[in-house]
Amino acid sequence: METGTDPKKDPADPGPAPADPGPIPAAPGPAPADPGPIPAAPESTPADGEPGTADTTPAADPDPDATPAPTRARRLRRIALALLLALLLPPLAAATALWLNYTGDPAPGTRTRNRDAVWLGHAWVDGRKKDADVRALARRLADTGIRDLYVHAGPLEHDGTLPASAHPRARWLTAAVHRELPGVRVQAWLGDKLATEGPVGLRLESAATRAAVVRSTRQVLAAGFDGAHFDLEPLHSGDRDYLTLLDALRAVTRAQGVPLSVAAHQIDPLPALHSVAGTLTGHPKWWSQEFFGQVARRVDQIAVMSYDTAMPLESLYGGYVAQQTSLALEVTPPGTDLLMGLPFFHESDIGHHESAETVTAAVRGTRLGLSRTDRDRERFGVALYVDFAAEEGDWTAYREDWVR
Numbered sequence: 001m002e003t004g005t006d007p008k009k010d011p012a013d014p015g016p017a018p019a020d021p022g023p024i025p026a027a028p029g030p031a032p033a034d035p036g037p038i039p040a041a042p043e044s045t046p047a048d049g050e051p052g053t054a055d056t057t058p059a060a061d062p063d064p065d066a067t068p069a070p071t072r073a074r075r076l077r078r079i080a081l082a083l084l085l086a087l088l089l090p091p092l093a094a095a096t097a098l099w100l101n102y103t104g105d106p107a108p109g110t111r112t113r114n115r116d117a118v119w120l121g122h123a124w125v126d127g128r129k130k131d132a133d134v135r136a137l138a139r140r141l142a143d144t145g146i147r148d149l150y151v152h153a154g155p156l157e158h159d160g161t162l163p164a165s166a167h168p169r170a171r172w173l174t175a176a177v178h179r180e181l182p183g184v185r186v187q188a189w190l191g192d193k194l195a196t197e198g199p200v201g202l203r204l205e206s207a208a209t210r211a212a213v214v215r216s217t218r219q220v221l222a223a224g225f226d227g228a229h230f231d232l233e234p235l236h237s238g239d240r241d242y243l244t245l246l247d248a249l250r251a252v253t254r255a256q257g258v259p260l261s262v263a264a265h266q267i268d269p270l271p272a273l274h275s276v277a278g279t280l281t282g283h284p285k286w287w288s289q290e291f292f293g294q295v296a297r298r299v300d301q302i303a304v305m306s307y308d309t310a311m312p313l314e315s316l317y318g319g320y321v322a323q324q325t326s327l328a329l330e331v332t333p334p335g336t337d338l339l340m341g342l343p344f345f346h347e348s349d350i351g352h353h354e355s356a357e358t359v360t361a362a363v364r365g366t367r368l369g370l371s372r373t374d375r376d377r378e379r380f381g382v383a384l385y386v387d388f389a390a391e392e393g394d395w396t397a398y399r400e401d402w403v404r
Contacts, residue, residue: 094270098311098319106367107375112145112403115337115381117261117303118344119189121388122152125167131176138180140395144403145381146184148301149177150229150261153188153220158202160212162190162219171224187261188220191231196239197282202232204241214248221256228253229301231263236278237287246298253300261301261337266309267292267327269320293331302336303383304328306362307343308351318361318368325369329377337379340366342398345389359397366402 118141123129153167167188174186190213195201203209217228228249235242246262253260268286278284287295296302306324311317325340332338343357366382374380382402384390 095316098316098323101319101322102315102361102365102368104368106364107371110367110370110375112382113378113380114145115147115339115379116145116383116402117148117150117301117339117381118146118384119150119386120152121386123388124151124173125153125169127169129169129173134173134176134180137177141181141184144399146384147381148227148229148259148261149184149186150189150303150383151186151225153223153225154190154192156190156192156202156213156216158192158195158200160202160209160216162216164219164223167220167223170220174224174226185226185259186224187227187229187259188217188223188225189229189231190216190220191233191263194232194235196234196236204232204239204245210241210245210248213245214252217249217252221252221258225258227259227261227300229261229263233265234283234285235265235287236284237265237291239291243294243298246295250298259300260298261303262295262299263341264292264295264302264304264328266304266306266324269323269327289327289331292328293333296328296332296336296338299336301339302328302332303339304341305385306341307345307357307385309357310351310353311356312353314356314358314361317356317358318365321362321365322368322372325366326373329369329373329380334377334379337381338377339381339383340369341383341385342394344384344386344391344394346391359394360401363397363401 124133151173153170154162155166156162170188177184177186193201195203202213220228230249232242246260250260265285265287267289272288273286275284277286292302304324306321309317309320311320321340328338328340340362342359342362343352343354344359346354348354363382370377370380382398384394384398
């Protein structure tokens with residue numbers, strides 16, 4: 001290894017030879033053998049300012065274990081670069097895949113099948129809405145694909161019960177909608193926070209609680225609702241108690257000839273991502289595709305909450321919705337309505353960027369996923385979340401991009 005030091009210098013030459021004393025007399029006897037040429041003395045390197053003298057200070061030997069600073073710096077830079085690439089390459093690859101998923105043109109005919117839905121707020125059953133509001137809603141929904149209204153009639157109590165005071169105007173609403181919007185169904189939207197990630201909430205593992213939820217469902221159907229729609233969150237993938245509850249609810253709704261529908265979590269965009277997220281954060285946001293299919297087989301409608309994705313760009317969000325649509329189509333049986341959620345609300349936080357999660361991007365992503373996976377599927381639609389936060393541009397995008 002080069003150290004940058006000069007080689008050791010030889011001792012200085014002793015100086016000029018003495019003056020010639022003349023011929024030397026011959027020695028008696030035979031002359032000695034010729035020793036050969038005398039090697040030349042090495043030249044001395046004079047020290048600065050001292051001609052004829054040399055620096056006799058030996059240079060220090062290099063430490064064989066020392067790493068020069070430039071080499072250490074290069075090594076650290078390489079390590080930092082490797083760590084940076086390890087952090088950036090997976091999200092960059094995922095972003096590229098989503099962007100590519102958003103390219104291309106939707107197939108002709110991938111428009112409304114007249115099986116769409118919209119979530120409506122609690123004001124429709126607590127007395128704040130009047131006949132004039134129902135007529136305005138009818139004008140809004142005329143010539144669209146809306147078939148179902150999910151009207152907030154809860155929330156459920158943590159023990160699964162539902163006070164009758166939660167929906168005092170239910171019968172008035174269903175009668176008014178049937179009058180103004182023939183063929184449109186009014187489903188009771190029931191939900192509650194689950195105690196899956198904290199000590200407080202509804203506990204599906206309790207048989208008594210599940211039985212109370214079933215009784216609450218009978219209660220809303222007796223109040224005049226045309227079906228029951230459930231949104232229980234956060235619901236972890238693989239929850240067997242939830243599947244048991246759905247089996248019990250399906251028996252009730254089938255006996256009365258009305259639909260059972262649910263709001264569903266998104267599907268793992270990468271294999272087992274829900275498990276990784278659950279381990280790292282305690283919040284497994286996604287469902288496995290297998291569990292999604294198990295839920296879809298137990299209900300008449302399943303609406304994917306395909307928003308709150310944290311996507312920063314419209315193209316990435318649209319590509320994500322296209323992927324979610326394909327994943328859901330692959331495991332939803334033909335006899336179940338599959339609906340993809342559209343973000344009819346406007347806020348910006350860590351989970352939702354309104355500049356990225358637009359109705360236009362969601363509809364285009366939905367159409368691309370439908371085109372690539374099952375373009376002729378009839379039991380398919382979109383679900384609009386939510387009426388009280390919607391802006392005129394949301395309704396326009398829905399009409400022009402999906403209904404037209």
